[in-house]
Amino acid sequence: MTDRQIAELGELRRALHQTPEVSGEEKQTAARIAMELERAGADRIWTRLGGHGVAAEFIGKQDGPTVMIRCELDGLPIHEISEVPHRSTIAGKGHLCGHDGHMVMVLGVGLALAKRPEYGRVVVLFQPAEETGAGAQAVINDPRWPEIRPDFAFAYHNIPGRPLGEIGLCEGPSNCASRGMKITFTGKTSHAAAPEDGDSPAQVMAGLMQTLPLLGNGGTMDDDFALATLTHSRLGKASFGIAPGDGELWVTLRSQTDGRMDRMVAEAETLVSTALGQESALLAAVSWHDVFLANVNEANAAAIAARSAQNLDLTKHLMTAPMRWSEDFSRFGLDGAKSAMLFIGSGEDQPQLHNPNFDFPDALIPVGISLFVEIIEQILSNPALPAQTGRPAADG
Template identity: 60%
Template sequence: MITLPSNQIAYLTALRHDLHRQPEVSGAEVETAQRITRELTSLGADRIWQGLGGHGVAAEFTGRAPGPTVLLRCELDGLPIREINDIPHASQIDGKGHLCGHDGHMCSILGVAMRLASRPAKGRVILLFQPAEETGAGAQAVIEDPQWPQIRPDYAFAYHNVPGRPLGEIGLRSGPANCASRGMQILLTGKSSHAAAPEDGLSPGPAMAALMTALPALSHGTIADADFTLATLTHANLGEPAFGIAPADGELRVTLRTMTNDGMDALLDTALHKVAEAQGDLVTDIHWHDVFRGVVNDADATDIARHVAHDLGHAVNEMPTPMRWSEDFGRIGDDGAKATMLYVGAGTDMPQLHNPDYDFPDALLPVVIDQFTGIVDRILGLPDT
């Protein structure tokens, strides 16, 4: 296997900086998708799909003989977070930033596209640039797209960079790998009154106070426990910002998190029971947001990634526990592919994901390109030149 030459790595680095300057949030990745499409076209993809599940883009590189389909997925979207980095390629869009590294993920997969110019020996490679990963909606929208049956893979691989781990270390885990999670928005409606006569109204305050205690108390164990649950209160709003009005309306937002999808089903039942107990007649609506299924890594696909990492001399972290954060890549595994997520170290001194001073480390590009090219080579075969 041949590593990309320095001029191509330099090109990808410059492209990464361009993407970083112009982040687009989930569902609005119009210009990003157009730029990716131009790059894939210039790299000679045999076929390109556009508008997948919104603004998603996929490219096919067809092998010289029949064989399985290998999909490599990355993400298009940035975050609604203001970047504070003082760097030449800092975000030029106020209040938005590539503060999770999806700009680097895209350029890693484009680097694999450069290596696919000579085509695999068999099968085909699909490079998927997925929209709306940050909201948990993108992968499901792609799978529900009428174009998906033309793309559906036998194997699927993705990665996320992981600050706090050594740069270039390949994290691997079979089985549960990313938690299931969802946002629970609880709306309460009572009756307002003069603040001097609160007894003539019906305040949702007591119900909210009870839920602000009861729901976080559903948290149990640590990520090392199979029955791990975490309920995090993220927002609360009661009444109007005034002193003369006893409140009528309230809102709570809680993020629910479990290791498994079955665990999430059980946690939902318990959370709904707690809501009903806390003066549930005031609860007028419950909405669900950012719904992520758990990622369950396939053992065979993980073993392929492991062999490649060892062959390339990458440090390997056999992860004893799943990641607490969520990833919608699990939807692709649910759809039938042998799928696995890799967790690639971004450096021990890196700011955390979603921090306003995070920036994807460019030194990670060649590591990931080699790893994912090696995966394609192991399954489908690639010429040395």
């Protein structure tokens, strides 16, 4: 790519940073991305995938496998406090995870594909609602997904605290499973002078706030890794005259494997039912939110990524354990793609993801593009690599 193209992608990244849209609301971001893909000469563009998702294909000269490069559209409901000139212009919302940078790297791949691959095709996917864990499955559930379904899928996430431009490679598990547990308590209020005449959830909630974290306290990253984190609680109304009659507890469960998560879920639900007791008039309802499955990198895809980083002489970091945080990219592997989540260092002094002063470093843009393009070249220059699904029968 030319220096001018890289500079223009940096300008676009900063423009996207100024106008973040949270999960499920990415309409304007998606429209801008679709316009840029049309300018890049995509052979076909899909919009409104699984919500506001956008995908585009670049068709090679001969049939072959489909390689998908995926990024995320959504920002976060966090108020940005940085002093950069391109800080968010929308109160309470910010691109504080780097999805703005991920988007322009994938757009850069589209620009590089002005020279079409020899075999197969490339799909670039701009996925909605990653932060809630809902977007990937919504895209897969879209009736047009069979026209897009890839044989290989790759994605990045930037990693603060690692050297700028370093490529993190993980064999096997790369991201933990997680899910939010919301427990809603319903009892009966009473006058604060006569609490015995009501049904307060206070004692049950206090007990669960002690026992639920015991489901997992972190520790060594292995198949038995488990972590339960209390994230929110609410008891009654803010009043000195009312004994509470309702409340909520929010807990995040996290594990390295989906099997361990299933055990945590069962144990958590048992704790709630036990805490209520047989004679209590108090009711409790459990609901599950932001469900992320564990992401496991497929061996062949991980090896292709490692070889591509080696070919470009990029600094590599071979990870011995997955990230504790989660990614709904796992859904594409479960859908049948040979997939790998890659990591790219965003600087040892970079603020943490979701910090209110996070800002994606533009210096990563050419690094990210070059590795994705090399991965595509490794796969689509080799006619011996079979496609799992083949070119869709639909036009384009």
